[in-house]
Amino acid sequence: MIRKTFILAAAAATVAFAGAAEARDQIRIVGSSTVFPFSTAVAETFGKTTSFKTPVVESTGSGGGMKLFCAGIGENHPDITNASRRIKKSEFETCTKNGIGITEVKVGFDGIVLANSKAAPQLSLTKGQIFLALAKKVPMNGKLVDNPYKNWSDIDASLPKTKIEVLGPPPTSGTRDAFVELAMEAGCKEVKGAKELGLAKKACHEIREDGAFIEAGENDNLIVQKLEANPAAVGIFGFSFLDQNADKIQGAKVNGVEPEFELIASGKYGVSRSLYFYVKQQHVGVIPGIKEYVTEFTAEKAWGPDGYLVEKGLIPLPDADRAKIAASSRNLAPLSM
Amino acid sequence: MTDAAALLASKRPDLSRARINRRYAAEKRFRLYGLIAIGAAMLMLAILLSTIVAKGYSAFLQTHIALDVTFDQSVIDPEGTRNPQTLARADYRGISREAVRDTFPEVTGRRDTRNLYKLFSTDLEFEVMRMVLADPALIGTTKRVWVKSAADIDMLSKGYINRDLPQADRRVNDQALGWYDKLDAEGRVSRLFNTTFFTTADSREPEQAGILGALVGSALTLLVTLVIVFPVGVSAAVYLEEFAPKNKWTDLIEVNINNLAAVPSIVFGLLGLAVFLNFFGLPRSAPLVGGLVLALMTLPTIIIAGRSALKAVPPSIREAALGVGASHMQTVTHHVLPLAMPGMLTGTIIGMAQALGETAPLLMIGMVAFIVDIPGSITDAATVLPVQIYLWADAPERAFVERTSAAILVLLAFLIAMNLAAILLRKKFERRW
Numbered sequence: 001m002i003r004k005t006f007i008l009a010a011a012a013a014t015v016a017f018a019g020a021a022e023a024r025d026q027i028r029i030v031g032s033s034t035v036f037p038f039s040t041a042v043a044e045t046f047g048k049t050t051s052f053k054t055p056v057v058e059s060t061g062s063g064g065g066m067k068l069f070c071a072g073i074g075e076n077h078p079d080i081t082n083a084s085r086r087i088k089k090s091e092f093e094t095c096t097k098n099g100i101g102i103t104e105v106k107v108g109f110d111g112i113v114l115a116n117s118k119a120a121p122q123l124s125l126t127k128g129q130i131f132l133a134l135a136k137k138v139p140m141n142g143k144l145v146d147n148p149y150k151n152w153s154d155i156d157a158s159l160p161k162t163k164i165e166v167l168g169p170p171p172t173s174g175t176r177d178a179f180v181e182l183a184m185e186a187g188c189k190e191v192k193g194a195k196e197l198g199l200a201k202k203a204c205h206e207i208r209e210d211g212a213f214i215e216a217g218e219n220d221n222l223i224v225q226k227l228e229a230n231p232a233a234v235g236i237f238g239f240s241f242l243d244q245n246a247d248k249i250q251g252a253k254v255n256g257v258e259p260e261f262e263l264i265a266s267g268k269y270g271v272s273r274s275l276y277f278y279v280k281q282q283h284v285g286v287i288p289g290i291k292e293y294v295t296e297f298t299a300e301k302a303w304g305p306d307g308y309l310v311e312k313g314l315i316p317l318p319d320a321d322r323a324k325i326a327a328s329s330r331n332l333a334p335l336s337m
Numbered sequence: 338m339t340d341a342a343a344l345l346a347s348k349r350p351d352l353s354r355a356r357i358n359r360r361y362a363a364e365k366r367f368r369l370y371g372l373i374a375i376g377a378a379m380l381m382l383a384i385l386l387s388t389i390v391a392k393g394y395s396a397f398l399q400t401h402i403a404l405d406v407t408f409d410q411s412v413i414d415p416e417g418t419r420n421p422q423t424l425a426r427a428d429y430r431g432i433s434r435e436a437v438r439d440t441f442p443e444v445t446g447r448r449d450t451r452n453l454y455k456l457f458s459t460d461l462e463f464e465v466m467r468m469v470l471a472d473p474a475l476i477g478t479t480k481r482v483w484v485k486s487a488a489d490i491d492m493l494s495k496g497y498i499n500r501d502l503p504q505a506d507r508r509v510n511d512q513a514l515g516w517y518d519k520l521d522a523e524g525r526v527s528r529l530f531n532t533t534f535f536t537t538a539d540s541r542e543p544e545q546a547g548i549l550g551a552l553v554g555s556a557l558t559l560l561v562t563l564v565i566v567f568p569v570g571v572s573a574a575v576y577l578e579e580f581a582p583k584n585k586w587t588d589l590i591e592v593n594i595n596n597l598a599a600v601p602s603i604v605f606g607l608l609g610l611a612v613f614l615n616f617f618g619l620p621r622s623a624p625l626v627g628g629l630v631l632a633l634m635t636l637p638t639i640i641i642a643g644r645s646a647l648k649a650v651p652p653s654i655r656e657a658a659l660g661v662g663a664s665h666m667q668t669v670t671h672h673v674l675p676l677a678m679p680g681m682l683t684g685t686i687i688g689m690a691q692a693l694g695e696t697a698p699l700l701m702i703g704m705v706a707f708i709v710d711i712p713g714s715i716t717d718a719a720t721v722l723p724v725q726i727y728l729w730a731d732a733p734e735r736a737f738v739e740r741t742s743a744a745i746l747v748l749l750a751f752l753i754a755m756n757l758a759a760i761l762l763r764k765k766f767e768r769r770w
Binding site for chain 1: 459463498499502505506507508540541542614618620621622703705706707708709710718728730731732733734735738
């Protein structure tokens with residue numbers, strides 16, 4: 001009796017493992033949580049309108065996705081990784097070392113907005129003011145001092161007389177990476193005397209830790225809720241959350257430009273970044289459907305100005321870029337760095 | 338004598354009454370603290386449940402719009418074969434859009450009609466297709482059918498969108514608002530039970546998103562966990578408690594088991610990634626791997642609970658069995674184990690309930706993922722209930738807010754069902770002496 005049970009269990013285990021070893025017929029995608037809503041929308045449409053299985057999309061963050069993607073070739077490794085920044089040189093080298101050929105596809109833009117509750121007046125900030133409000137160390141009277149600004153009005157008399165209270169993403173987030181680079185680093189350059197004191201590039205990335213900047217976690221919905229409850233607070237998050245909650249919150253002007261769809265798309269709004277995905281060339285033709293997935297993502301009905309990704313908050317590339325990238329990605333042009 | 342007592346009383350005032358009163362008061366206060374503690378806990382629970390229910394109940398209803406669809410024979414099945422494959426390939430997009438245009442004959446122009454389609458779910462054509470496949474007798478008739486509205490219209494209908502705001506600040510513009518009001522006035526808008534929520538898996542469109550995929554994923558994962566953890570946990574507990582010699586090795590094992598019970602769950606996820614995925618090459622995101630990882634995590638809890646259940650069996654039972662000539666193994670399998678079983682079951686259920694709520698270890702093995710297909714086996718890609726809640730809580734679309742709360746309600750219902758099973762099993766087997 002016991003022996004019989006044992007044999008049965010062994011048989012069941014063998015079946016399970018053999019099943020696992022079967023060829024994978026489903027695309028696996030990993031990577032950025034910012035690209036996740038777009039990638040999943042394409043995956044769903046792709047699964048519905050073609051005979052292929054719906055791809056599985058994991059939200060691992062840009063860095064985590066790259067690590068999985070570049071680990072090797074074979075069924076246990078993902079076919080595509082999403083990224084809210086360009087692949088780094090070091091990551092590219094890991095990939096090349098493991099024999100992986102990559103095709104890069106730039107899919108669109110994502111605006112990063114500073115927003116507050118509709119109950120408070122709309123803010124209009126320059127990048128320099130953003131830097132002064134949030135940097136750990138700021139120049140003052142020719143010296144570098146710990147950030148002394150408590151109220152927005154301390155920075156500039158035109159700003160409201162409320163406490164600086166900014167809710168933003170934690171350092172592990174891609175949104176934070178992009179924000180410090182696009183707003184803080186650029187703001188650094190606008191501040192007089194910063195360069196002379198050694199504040200340039202990476203040195204401008206440090207954010208104050210005295211309670212004026214509050215790390216609110218990766219969940220942007222939570223930030224929106226907190227802004228609604230506290231009209232004095234300002235939040236930093238992706239444009240799609242402003243788009244979905246326009247009845248409750250308003251975006252701040254940055255260098256005089258409103259965070260609006262058209263202005264981000266045309267590049268006039270200064271705090272926006274590009275979104276990408278990367279395809280493993282060795283898997284094309286082995287895992288069914290990869291080429292078709294790329295075609296679906298780069299179709300006008302998806303990423304065009306009237307496409308379904310725009311509904312989800314993606315900001316499309318200019319027409320000429322779209323046409324060029326669509327053509328090169330369908331030929332799976334290899335990336336070189 | 339009485340004089341002496343009176344003298345004593347006059348010299349030393351009788352304090353015992355006051356002391357007794359103080360003791361009673363202390364006891365009363367102590368009871369009151371207890372009551373306050375329980376009251377506070379109940380209040381928290383009530384607040385938690387009522388906010389979740391208040392936010393989530395509306396997700397169980399979905400706004401539907403009535404459409405008069407003409408199921409044209411010449412479009413759907415021109416040869417009249419009723420072959421399901423032919424039926425599945427017909428142009429339902431055309432049929433459904435025609436029905437939409439017929440509802441609003443006054444709307445013309447490409448841009449306006451396209452906005453008109455946006456009142457409806459993008460699932461519209463597939464909904465019509467499923468209707469035909471389920472009931473081919475519809476072909477050749479015109480029938481009023483209820484179809485899902487788009488998520489924004491659903492939010493409008495449920496009162497989550499403020500009509501008084503300027504148009505630019507609303508998800509639904511004035512044009513769509515006008516169309517909606519017209520439909521509503523004609524009695525073509527109705528909030529029906531949201532069957533989609535219980536019959537589909539995840540989707541990017543809130544009105545098409547469902548919980549079934551995650552529910553099946555959770556069930557499969559827990560099944561794997563149970564199949565591994567129960568026999569292993571019970572045997573380990575029985576061996577350690579009834580057979581193992583008491584020496585420094587068993588002491589070491591005991592200390593280790595107690596420590597493992599307190600290890601943060603993410604560590605088990607890393608272990609799963611290194612061992613099951615990288616070494617054994619098992620598939621990512623599969624309930625098989627999730628179940629294995631959660632089994633490792635819950636095993637210490639179950640061994641500890643099993644051992645204390647065995648300890649609670651009175652030694653007289655063992656002595657009596659041994660006294661009438663039973664072997665050591667017979668004593669354990671015939672007498673001790675059946676008596677300890679209710680306690681072991683309780684421990685197992687507590688462990689499983691803990692496993693049901695875990696997301697951290699599953700992150701490492703790829704179960705935090707967007708999966709549209711409902712898993713059919715333990716090697717298919719799947720996700721679990723808490724992960725689904727986490728993913729929806731992070732989605733920008735407003736309509737996912739109520740779905741997040743609804744998913745929490747489903748998770749709680751699952752948990753209550755598990756605990757109820759444990760209580761019933763315990764009641765059935767429990768022995769008192």
